[in-house]
Amino acid sequence: MNAMPDDREVGEAWERFVVEQVYPEPQTKARDDYRNYDAPGRETVREFYRQNHREQTYEFVLAKKRDYLRFCRREMSVFEALEYLNTLVDDSDPDIDLTQINHLLQTSEAVRAAGHPDWFVLTGLLHDLGKVLCLFGEPQWAVVGDTFPVGCGYSQRIVYPEFFAENPDAQDPRFQSRCGVYEEGCGLRNVHLSWGHDEYLYHRMKDFLPEPALYMIRFHSFYAWHREGEYDWLCDDHDREMLPWVQAFNPFDLYTKAPVEPDWTSLRPYYEQLIDRYLPPTLAW
Numbered sequence: 001m002n003a004m005p006d007d008r009e010v011g012e013a014w015e016r017f018v019v020e021q022v023y024p025e026p027q028t029k030a031r032d033d034y035r036n037y038d039a040p041g042r043e044t045v046r047e048f049y050r051q052n053h054r055e056q057t058y059e060f061v062l063a064k065k066r067d068y069l070r071f072c073r074r075e076m077s078v079f080e081a082l083e084y085l086n087t088l089v090d091d092s093d094p095d096i097d098l099t100q101i102n103h104l105l106q107t108s109e110a111v112r113a114a115g116h117p118d119w120f121v122l123t124g125l126l127h128d129l130g131k132v133l134c135l136f137g138e139p140q141w142a143v144v145g146d147t148f149p150v151g152c153g154y155s156q157r158i159v160y161p162e163f164f165a166e167n168p169d170a171q172d173p174r175f176q177s178r179c180g181v182y183e184e185g186c187g188l189r190n191v192h193l194s195w196g197h198d199e200y201l202y203h204r205m206k207d208f209l210p211e212p213a214l215y216m217i218r219f220h221s222f223y224a225w226h227r228e229g230e231y232d233w234l235c236d237d238h239d240r241e242m243l244p245w246v247q248a249f250n251p252f253d254l255y256t257k258a259p260v261e262p263d264w265t266s267l268r269p270y271y272e273q274l275i276d277r278y279l280p281p282t283l284a285w
């Protein structure tokens, strides 16, 4: 495994390559303009989180895991899954009206340009592939958006925390102490996060990718943890060791959402061989 790049290194490499070389033209947004939930670009974002925070209960998450983690919906190659995603616009995301495949390619190309190992590039390409849950009829509030632990108290650092008042778990004392149903320091692997594309894709990929890649996939939407520093009381040392990888991934996911289309046709051969090296030809979803 390659040594962990420090944040500044990642940030600088990213700035240089993406701004100057990869997507030179409409780099119109300043960093502070991303994830601006106070004045979201689309009104749907607020409504999205109202529903998400109301409906994602502890029982809901367990039921979705029992159902989807059997992977018995259909057989699809990674490319088929990628092409499906091209039809989806993410209601939870204030920053992007681009198709998902463009977001994934912008992410992976920025990782590649920064000189990271190939599994990190592949993680960039795959990280949102779990959004195929929409293909199986799931509403967006059960697929996308920031994730948070269920079964314990809600952090006030989660986006739109006021909407948790409508969640039935907020009235259940079992779920409202700091650790709730969990043990202090039990490790995030033992904590149920709100259901969505991160957890789903983690389980789909866990036999194929290295551990830091799996952390990036599983926790990339858990901003309350990797950005706000909350929920450390549920973490173990392994989580703390992996956290810098999740944080190293985040700028590539977040700041590469520029409205320029990567050239999929010319990039495709590179990604075909990359996918072949790590993943089987088709996967059960």
Ligand SMILES: [Fe+2]
Binding pocket: 127, 128, 197, 220, 221
């Ligand atoms: Fe995502």
Ligand SMILES: [Fe+2]
Binding pocket: 103, 127, 128, 253
């Ligand atoms: Fe993403």
